[in-house]
Amino acid sequence: MGRRSTTRRIGIADVALLAGVSHATVSRVMNGNFTVDATIAERVRAAAAELNYQPNPVGRSLALGKTDTIGIVVPDLSNPTFQAILRGLSMAAAQDGYRVLIADSSEVSSEEAILAGEARRRCDGLVLCAPRMSDAELEELAPSLHPMVLINRSTESAQAPSLMVDYGQGIQELADHLVSLGHTRLAFLAGPARSASNGMRLHGLETFSAAHPDIEVQILEGGSSFEAGHEAADKVMATGATAVLAFNDLVAMGLLSGLHERGVRVPEDISVTGFDDIPFARYTTPPLTTAAVPITELGQQAWHSMRALIQQADAPPTPSTFQPQLEVRGSTGPAKG
Amino acid sequence: MGRRSTTRRIGIADVALLAGVSHATVSRVMNGNFTVDATIAERVRAAAAELNYQPNPVGRSLALGKTDTIGIVVPDLSNPTFQAILRGLSMAAAQDGYRVLIADSSEVSSEEAILAGEARRRCDGLVLCAPRMSDAELEELAPSLHPMVLINRSTESAQAPSLMVDYGQGIQELADHLVSLGHTRLAFLAGPARSASNGMRLHGLETFSAAHPDIEVQILEGGSSFEAGHEAADKVMATGATAVLAFNDLVAMGLLSGLHERGVRVPEDISVTGFDDIPFARYTTPPLTTAAVPITELGQQAWHSMRALIQQADAPPTPSTFQPQLEVRGSTGPAKG
DNA sequence: ACGGACTGAGAAAACGCTTTCTCATAATTC
DNA sequence: GAATTATGAGAAAGCGTTTTCTCAGTCCGT
Numbered sequence: 065m066g067r068r069s070t071t072r073r074i075g076i077a078d079v080a081l082l083a084g085v086s087h088a089t090v091s092r093v094m095n096g097n098f099t100v101d102a103t104i105a106e107r108v109r110a111a112a113a114e115l116n117y118q119p120n121p122v123g124r125s126l127a128l129g130k131t132d133t134i135g136i137v138v139p140d141l142s143n144p145t146f147q148a149i150l151r152g153l154s155m156a157a158a159q160d161g162y163r164v165l166i167a168d169s170s171e172v173s174s175e176e177a178i179l180a181g182e183a184r185r186r187c188d189g190l191v192l193c194a195p196r197m198s199d200a201e202l203e204e205l206a207p208s209l210h211p212m213v214l215i216n217r218s219t220e221s222a223q224a225p226s227l228m229v230d231y232g233q234g235i236q237e238l239a240d241h242l243v244s245l246g247h248t249r250l251a252f253l254a255g256p257a258r259s260a261s262n263g264m265r266l267h268g269l270e271t272f273s274a275a276h277p278d279i280e281v282q283i284l285e286g287g288s289s290f291e292a293g294h295e296a297a298d299k300v301m302a303t304g305a306t307a308v309l310a311f312n313d314l315v316a317m318g319l320l321s322g323l324h325e326r327g328v329r330v331p332e333d334i335s336v337t338g339f340d341d342i343p344f345a346r347y348t349t350p351p352l353t354t355a356a357v358p359i360t361e362l363g364q365q366a367w368h369s370m371r372a373l374i375q376q377a378d379a380p381p382t383p384s385t386f387q388p389q390l391e392v393r394g395s396t397g398p399a400k401g
Numbered sequence: 402m403g404r405r406s407t408t409r410r411i412g413i414a415d416v417a418l419l420a421g422v423s424h425a426t427v428s429r430v431m432n433g434n435f436t437v438d439a440t441i442a443e444r445v446r447a448a449a450a451e452l453n454y455q456p457n458p459v460g461r462s463l464a465l466g467k468t469d470t471i472g473i474v475v476p477d478l479s480n481p482t483f484q485a486i487l488r489g490l491s492m493a494a495a496q497d498g499y500r501v502l503i504a505d506s507s508e509v510s511s512e513e514a515i516l517a518g519e520a521r522r523r524c525d526g527l528v529l530c531a532p533r534m535s536d537a538e539l540e541e542l543a544p545s546l547h548p549m550v551l552i553n554r555s556t557e558s559a560q561a562p563s564l565m566v567d568y569g570q571g572i573q574e575l576a577d578h579l580v581s582l583g584h585t586r587l588a589f590l591a592g593p594a595r596s597a598s599n600g601m602r603l604h605g606l607e608t609f610s611a612a613h614p615d616i617e618v619q620i621l622e623g624g625s626s627f628e629a630g631h632e633a634a635d636k637v638m639a640t641g642a643t644a645v646l647a648f649n650d651l652v653a654m655g656l657l658s659g660l661h662e663r664g665v666r667v668p669e670d671i672s673v674t675g676f677d678d679i680p681f682a683r684y685t686t687p688p689l690t691t692a693a694v695p696i697t698e699l700g701q702q703a704w705h706s707m708r709a710l711i712q713q714a715d716a717p718p719t720p721s722t723f724q725p726q727l728e729v730r731g732s733t734g735p736a737k738g
Numbered sequence: 739a740c741g742g743a744c745t746g747a748g749a750a751a752a753c754g755c756t757t758t759c760t761c762a763t764a765a766t767t768c
Numbered sequence: 769g770a771a772t773t774a775t776g777a778g779a780a781a782g783c784g785t786t787t788t789c790t791c792a793g794t795c796c797g798t
Contacts, residue, residue: 073784075783075784075785076784076785077784085747085748086747086748086749087748087784087785088747088748088749088750088786088787089746089747089748091785091786091787092746092747092786092787094785095786097787099745099746099747100746100747101745101746101747104746104747116545118518118522119784119785120522120783120784120785121522121523121785122459122462122463122468122523122783122784122785123463123753123783123784123785123786124784124785124786125459125753125785126459126460126463126752126753126754126755126783126784126785126786127752127753127784127785127786127787128753128785128786129753131459133502133523141484141487141488141491141492142485142488142680147478147479147484148479150478150503151478151479151505154478154503154505155478155505155507158504158505158507163502163503163504163519163520163523164502164503165470165500165501165502165503166487166491166500166501166502166503167495167500168488168491168492168495170492170495181455182458182500183500185455185457185458186458186459186470186500208453290680317681317684320684321684343479343627344654344681344684347654347657347658347681347685347686348684348685348686349684349685349686410754412753412754412755413754413755414754422777422778423777423778423779424754424755424778425756425757425777425778425779425780426776426777426778428755428756428757429756429757429776429777431755432756434757436775436776436777437776437777438775438776438777441776441777456754456755457753457754457755458755459753459754459755460753460754460755460756460783461754461755461756462755462783463753463754463755463756463782463783463784463785464754464755464756464757464782464783465755465756465783466783
C-alpha cells in the first residue's frame with residue numbers, strides 16, 4: 065500500500081467531496097471535457113480552486129501512459145558541448161510542455177546502457193549521447209529504447225533519427241585552412257580512442273591526406289579535456305609540426321595554456337585550431353580558430369525530431385547533418401620560416 | 402483506461418504467468434523479499450530474465466509514493482554557475498540512485514513559481530535557484546514545495562535548508578585586494594537589480610565603504626551576462642575609476658573584451674575583477690582575478706541536504722554558507738600613477 | 739401519451755505496481 | 769495423534785488518475 069504521509073496531499077476525491085460530485089466528473093472538468101453541465105463545472109472549478117487542487121502527475125501518467133518527460137543521456141555534464149545540447153533540448157521541449165530528465169554516465173560506457181534503459185522507462189522518449197558505446201551494443205539496445213534520437217551516432221535497425229555533426233568535413237576545412245597558410249607539417253591531437261566523433265575526424269583526415277599527399281599529418285593520442293591538451297604540449301612540440309588540430313576547443317585551450325607556459329608563441333611558432341566553437345573560444349589568447357558547430361540548434365532539433373516520433377509513431381526518422389563552419393581567428397597564422 | 406499501444410510492454414503479469422505464480426509473488430521476488438521459497442524465487446527470476454522484465458517505474462512510483470527523482474529550478478542553463486550546480490547535484494544524487502529533472506525558468510520570474518510547483522509534484526524534492534523571485538512570493542510558496550533546498554536564498558517559514566554563498570564577504574575581499582594595490586576609485590558593475598545575490602554584494606560593499614570612508618565606490622547598472630559587461634565598457638571608462646568589480650566572471654570577461662577593443666590595457670590602465678571562478682576564468686587575457694566559489698561542491702551539498710530532508714522528515718534544516726576564496730591573477734595590478 | 743434519441747453524471751474498470759490480509763499446507767509441540 | 773505454530777503464496781485493496789460503461793432523467797416527434 066502507498067505511503068502514509070503525515071499530511072496527505074489534496075486529491076481528486078477531496079475536490080469531488082467538496083463539490084458534491086463524483087471524482088469522474090472532477091476529472092472531466094479538469095481536462096476540459098465539455099459534457100459537463102456548466103453549473104456543475106463551475107462548482108467543481110470553485111472547489112478545486114478553494115483546495116488549491118493540482119492533479120497528481122504520477123497517477124495521471126499511469127492512466128495516460130505518458131509522462132510528458134524525455135530523458136537525455138550524456139557522457140559528461142561538465143563538457144560545454146553537452147551542456148549546450150541539454151540547453152537547446154530543454155528549452156525547445158519546455159515550449160511544448162515537456163520536461164527533461166538527466167542521466168550523466170560520467171564517461172563510464174558500461175553504465176550507459178543501464179542508464180539509458182532506466183531513463184527511457186521513466187520517460188516518453190530518449191535522447192542518447194553515447195559516443196563511447198560500441199556499435200554492437202547500440203544496435204542491440206536501440207529497439208528497446210524507441211522512441212529515441214541519436215546524437216552523433218547512427219543505427220540501422222531502429223527507427224531512430226540521427227543528428228550528426230559532420231566532423232569529417234569540419235576537420236578538413238580546418239586542415240585546408242592551415243595548408244592555405246603554408247603549413248606542411250600538421251599534427252592531430254586526437255580525442256578518446258573509442259569515441260565515434262573522433263573516428264569521424266580521423267576519417268576526414270584520411271580523405272584530406274589522400275587529396276594532399278605532400279602534407280604530413282601526424283596523429284597523437286590525446287583526450288577530450290582541457291587537461292589532456294595541457295599535458296600534450298611537450299608531445300606536440302616534439303613532433304616538429306607547425307600547426308596542430310586539437311580534438312576540440314577544450315583540448316585546444318589546454319594546449320594553448322601548455323604552450324604558453326613553455327614560451328611557445330601562438331600562432332607565430334605554432335598554429336592551433338579547436339573544434340566546436342564553445343562560447344569562450346573567442347576569448348582565449350589568442351582567440352581560437354575553430355570549426356563552429358551549431359550545437360544549441362542541434363539540441364532544439366533533437367526535440368523536434370523527438371516530438372515527431374512521439375506524436376506520430378509512423379513518422380519517418382529524418383536524419384539531419386549539421387555542417388561545421390570554419391571560424392578563423394587569431395590562433396592560426398602563416399607557417400614559420 | 403490506459404493507452405492501447407501497438408505492442409504492449411512486458412508487465413509483472415506476464416512474468417507471473419510464465420513462472421506460474423501470482424504477480425504478488427513476482428513483486429516480492431523483485432524487491433528482495435525473503436519470504437519466498439528459494440525454488441520459486443529462482444523460477445521467477447528466470448522468467449523475468451527470459452522476458453527481460455523491468456518494473457514500470459510509474460506504477461512503482463504510484464504504489465510507493467516516491468519517484469526517486471528530484472527537481473531543480475534554474476533561471477538560466479547557459480550560465481556556468483547553474484551548470485556547475487546542476488552537475489554537482491546530478492552526480493551526487495546519482496550516487497544514491499536518484500535522478501534529476503530540469504526546469505529552466507529562462508529568467509522569467511513569473512514562471513518560476515509555476516515551474517517550481519510543477520517540478521515538485523513530479524519529484525520527491527526540489528532544489529530551487531530563484532534569484533529573482535520576491536521574498537514575499539518565496540515565503541508563500543515555500544510550504545507547498547517542501548522538501549526543498551534553497552540556493553542563495555533563505556526563508557523563515559519553511560523547513561528549507563539554505564545553501565548560501567557569502568557574496569558580501571567575497572566582494573569585500575576583492576575590494577580590499579584592490580585597495581592594497583593602491584586603488585582609491587572603484588566601480589562596481591552590478592548584476593540584475595532584483596537579484597538576491599546582487600543585493601548581497603551591494604550589502605558587502607556598504608560594509609566595505611563604512612570601513613574605508615576614503616575609498617570611492619561607484620555603483621553602475623549592469624547585468625549578469627557577457628554582453629552586459631561588453632556593453633558597459635564605455636560607462637566604466639567614464640567613471641574615472643582605476644579598478645572595476647564586475648558582478649561575475651562572465652561580466653568581467655565581457656568587460657575585458659570591451660576594454661580591449663577600446664585599447665584600454667588591463668591591468669595597466671584599469672584593474673578588473675570577476676566573481677565565481679568559472680572554469681575559463683584562468684584562461685582569459687589577462688587571467689582573471691576573482692573570488693572562487695566552490696560551486697560544484699555546493700551542488701553536491703544541495704543533494705546531501707535534500708537526502709537528509711527526504712530520509713528523515715524531522716531532520717533539522719542545516720543551512721550552510723560557502724566562503725569565496727580570493728584568487729589573485731593577472732587582471733589586477735597597482736593603481737596607475 | 740408513449741417510445742426513441744439525447745444528455746449528462748455516477749459506477750466501475752483500467753493503468754502497473756506494492757503490501758496487507760487471509761488462509762491453506764507443513765512443521766512442530768505435548 | 770490432535771492441537772498449535774510457522775511458513776509461504778494467492779486474493780484483494782490501495783496508490784490517483786482517466787475513460788468506458790451504464791443508466792437515470794429530458795426532450796422531442798408523432
